[in-house]
Amino acid sequence: MALPGLDGLLAFPLTPFTEDLALNLDGFRENVDGHVAAGAGALFVACGTGEFSSLAPDEHAAVLRTAREVVAGRVPVWVGAGGGAAAARLGVAAAEAGGADGVLLMPPYLVSGPPGGLLDYVRFAIGDTSIPVIVYHRSPGVFTAATALSLVDIPSVAGLKDGFGDVDLMTRIVTTIRAASPDFLFFNGLPTAEVSARAYSAIGVARYSSAVHCFAPEIAHRFHRALGENDHAVMDALLEGFYLPLVALRDETPGFAVSLVKAAARLRGTKAGPVRPPLAEPSPAQLDRLANIVDHGLTVLGGLDPHR
Template identity: 75%
Template structure:
């Protein structure tokens, strides 16, 4: 079945998954967190994905998060949800997302094993079989496509886009050009996303190759900074983009790169510093130490001061 045209514009938010002190799911805190994203102007929500600790969640928890998000959002913005893992698990996750009323699915890479690009296309084809819900494929290790195999995704009607978490701009440029160069309506409407951690740092480079959409983890704890950066990028206001990069994003990334897993842990810690009851992270992710938390607080403070200095 052919998919209708999918519109995913504006700031794409990837909510955190709050836990209690004993690392059980905290749906009340999640509902508040989701409302915060929507109230701050998110254009769509992608729940239980990378930032939402998809790999640490059970199927029942995924269903509860989706149900809660849909109840809170109440149709105001699209709600997408993560699925992935091995072929059978990914198919079951997509089916559960469709039953749960999600607007779409972000399909994360296969778990543990890797295969040739043609095998990745077959994996996607297997995972979506029997379901009509729109799917965006997450292009990252170990699920890295080449240009030809990415174009082959056009033959799978449920697949509406590709999100790049691999970080090779040259490869992504060739993928986008090949897909668009098919000259088909599907190729023209196919969506591309920059899904790198702290994607704002690479957003200008991706925008230059026609990949303007990106996921913002910063929207989880500093939506005012995320929104101002997004506006500046869309308006090609390089002065504001550079000010926010040097005054906030680059120091944040330097701290993020100190410890594996901080693309999630540091975001959750930042949300706690700003008063959100999101709890800690499930293992094997690790919490920032006291010194890192102090520096994170300084990074946030400097970022907010930089934002205030920019005016409107």
């Protein structure tokens, strides 16, 4: 299934909140426009980085509506859906009714089941809709290679995004599906995906989403270009000087895959606001370290040969 925009760098806009944690659509408008201006190939709104799990249905609909208004057809707008089976089904239907270009289907909420049950969850969520769907492969929705192959038989399923991080399993899934459906799409959806991008590209999963695009799109795009050009010197410089220190800080606290991104966006002047609970804000000391990491990353970027 050919889907425009999904070969570029994929961006997952933050969902801004006010200080009292109300939805800030004005800030969201600015964020969405900033992603498009920075060169995002497609936007995935109200997904993991956009705090999907904290949004009420009416907020979710407002985020999609606002994104489509701001984008005005310049790039595709995908939206998250998922949770319990009934909520996922309503979310997919709402995405289609709201004019989204596609859906990122999150795994089931809280409970897990056998591989066949996971496949049934996808079928139930999609129902009789025809909107393109990318299935998010992550705990508690982890597929076997044989079960993932059955996704090919669901006409609107266009791809699989891996957030589980088992390269051996993903190699089996990619190899099994590509033998039956060469056009099926695969995505690296691990936190700070640039760190694993080379390993995933080696198994045929070159597409990835960049949370760094929310606060340092210039770094994100330079790394993305280096990956496409196999420029290991540039990738190594950005990994050592920026991404690995960022990941080390991220790993200190659960939920920092989102909290740190929002904090970094605020440091760079973006209207991001705080995170909703149970996510927590970085401490003052962590914010100081984050600022230093971002500043150093921009310095490393500035020292790279622009013609490489």
